Amino acid sequence: MEYPEVRDTDPELADALVGEVDRQRDTLAMIASENHVSKAVLEAQGSALTNKYAEGYPGKRYYGGCEFADDVEQLAIDRAKELWGADHVNVQPHSGSQANMGVYIAALDPGDRILSLDLTHGGHLSHGHSANFVGEHFEVEHYEVDADTGYIDYEGLREKAESFDPDMVVSGYSAYPREVEWERIQAAAEAVDAYHLADIAHITGLVAAGVHESPVGVADFVTGSTHKTIRAGRGGMIMCDEEFAAAVDKAVIPGMQGGPLMHNIAGKAVGFKEALQPEFETYAQRVVSNAEALAETMTDHGLDLVSGGTDTHLVLADLRPSHPDTTGKQVEEALEDAGIVLNANTVPGETRSPFEPSGVRAGTPALTTRGFDEDDLREVGDLICRVVDAPDDDAVLSDVSDRVDELTDAHPLYE
Structure with a gap:
């Protein structure tokens, strides 16, 4: 996606459009309300x-x-x-x-x-x-x-x-x-x-x-x-x-x-x-099974999940029991530096500001669209938890970022 017509008339805007496509290709979109639509929808x-x-x-x-x-x-x-x-x-x-x-x-x-x-x-x-x-x-x-x-x-x-x-x-x-x-x-x-x-x-x-x-x-x-x-x-x-x-x-x-x-x-x-096509049901089922795999992995790493797991496309982690001095915003920013994009989120009984909440929310719709399966989500869960444990460790962020690059290369988007 190079946007040649925009490039001819507005190169600054074209840079932003191409940059956004590259950002989506090169990161793991885990904001629960986001997805990747088909080229036909675009x-x-x-x-x-x-x-x-x-x-x-x-x-x-x-x-x-x-x-x-x-x-x-x-x-x-x-x-x-x-x-x-x-x-x-x-x-x-x-x-x-x-x-x-x-x-x-x-x-x-x-x-x-x-x-x-x-x-x-x-x-x-x-x-x-x-x-x-x-x-x-x-x-x-x-x-x-x-x-x-x-x-x-x-x-x-x-x-x-x-x-x-x-x-x-x-x-x-x-x-x-x-x-x-x-x-x-x-x-x-x-x-x-x-x-x-x-x-x-x-x-x-x-x-x-x-x-x-x-x-x-x-x-x-x-x-x-x-x-x-x-x-x-x-x-x-x-x-x-x-x-x-x-x-x-x-x-x-x-x-x-x-x-x-x-x-x-x-x-x-x-x-x-x-x-309406039969394969969409398979996709939706995989969205949920991927979320369940992610939830199990985060729980295994000691994170406290609201309700203990998920039936849907998302997980909500409360950082207070396991990481009382870490805010959701710190985790969100560190993960984005490593190429994993999710969002800080309030949790039931929130004790912090909504701008510095105690939780993080992660979803699986976009990764499932890219072809990620349960094993992939278990690995992504491992990567997330490494960053949660050490959000200020540059060496950890670099290692996670390198693995994100490998995962996005293995699951191309809009090629």
């Missing part, structure tokens, strides 16, 4: 659809000239319905957070009450953090994971719902490594006459492949990102029953955004078609 997202305004929906646009935009969006919708079994899908949100916003606009009024998982326990900003639009426009309280097990405290959630009386309960998480019991949360929401929004941003691909149970048909609304484990064009989507379809579509446009990013929707359509 091509669709770079298409001439970026020129087209298509406000509205297929067959009901505010502008002319939308016949091919209609074809593209309908393909994305139809494929999403087949993947997740939803009655209605809106593929226009620009991100998972905007998909959540669309649901809030469709179902709630300003000042209504939302019950969601605390951010430090694995929740997400768009579920109600005080610094986010949700926290500014709605009354929000949180449930937590069990302090001893690291699993969702479902009884505590129900008790909190009964005392708080929310208008919406939010499930689905950004740093929770276990499968979610959607029915138990739905029952808690129904007990207080609340809506249930299941945000599967991180596990869209795992749900599509049947590797994890689906909240579609259980929760009132399901939102997701389209660029994480599903490996499609960057953006978000909303799924719901037909009874909520009109309200959701109205909330997205004109409620919160104008023209959809049709080139991104094209990327979604391509990625959804790829996910």
Whole structure:
């Protein structure tokens, strides 16, 4: 990927684009919310659809000239319905957070009450953090994971719902490594006459492949990102029953955004078609088995994992028991110097600043896309733990970096 047209007109930007491709090729991408899309998705997202305004929906646009935009969006919708079994899908949100916003606009009024998982326990900003639009426009309280097990405290959630009386309960998480019991949360929401929004941003691909149970048909609304484990064009989507379809579509446009990013929707359509192929199920299963291998290795090295392991694509390590003087940020920066890119993360019962948290989060979707298997992830786990044990040791970082180079050469990207 040399970007010759950009090189001719804007060499500085071309340097940055080529540099990013090289960075992805030469490092191990282990941020749990990242993946590597196919060249077909990249091509669709770079298409001439970026020129087209298509406000509205297929067959009901505010502008002319939308016949091919209609074809593209309908393909994305139809494929999403087949993947997740939803009655209605809106593929226009620009991100998972905007998909959540669309649901809030469709179902709630300003000042209504939302019950969601605390951010430090694995929740997400768009579920109600005080610094986010949700926290500014709605009354929000949180449930937590069990302090001893690291699993969702479902009884505590129900008790909190009964005392708080929310208008919406939010499930689905950004740093929770276990499968979610959607029915138990739905029952808690129904007990207080609340809506249930299941945000599967991180596990869209795992749900599509049947590797994890689906909240579609259980929760009132399901939102997701389209660029994480599903490996499609960057953006978000909303799924719901037909009874909520009109309200959701109205909330997205004109409620919160104008023209959809049709080139991104094209990327979604391509990625959804790829996910409908039989080999995608194998990929999703391997994402989980790779994460399990990584978790076992980190545990063997003495790291304390939240919930003791994983059922999903990610692991969350709490450094406090084994490395009380080391922060997640120190580990993140040292690993990046060695070519392994993951992120510092808060952990349940966090005692430090979110900018210098006590944990690190690592995911396997991108490495699995590159062809890494369980043995590879065990070795990667060994490398991570070497750095955790000695984040300031230049000799260790150099040795790890050399091995990362060998691993990336063995699993080429975008060749």
